[in-house]
Amino acid sequence: MLDLGAAEAAALRAGLEALARAALRRRGYKSFGVCETCMHHVRQAGGAYCALLNLPIAPDDTTRICHEHTISA
Incomplete structure (x- = not known):
């Protein structure tokens, strides 16, 4: 297991959040999950x-990515 320091963990978190935001923008803010x-x-x-x-x-497909995913209300 990789142990990250606080600064590295924060940088990783920020990078992953930026990646998720960019993916959402590319998809026209359509959810995925x-x-x-x-x-x-x-x-x-x-x-x-x-x-x-x-x-x-x-049953195995319920944990796979849904192409038509819509966020539950």
């Missing part, structure tokens, strides 16, 4: 379901 955090993700007794695409979601 994993399937299970998307507002279209629906948990059902038989598994997960995408309400936007009207498709069942395989």
Whole structure:
């Protein structure tokens, strides 16, 4: 494990925040995230379901990046 000093950790955090902001700008401020955090993700007794695409979601896919991700309200 890498131990960072306070200054290095702060610089890394600032760099990652800048990277995330730049990615959001490039995407027109459209959110991105994993399937299970998307507002279209629906948990059902038989598994997960995408309400936007009207498709069942395989259990392994719920932790993958969702191309149509929308932040839950």
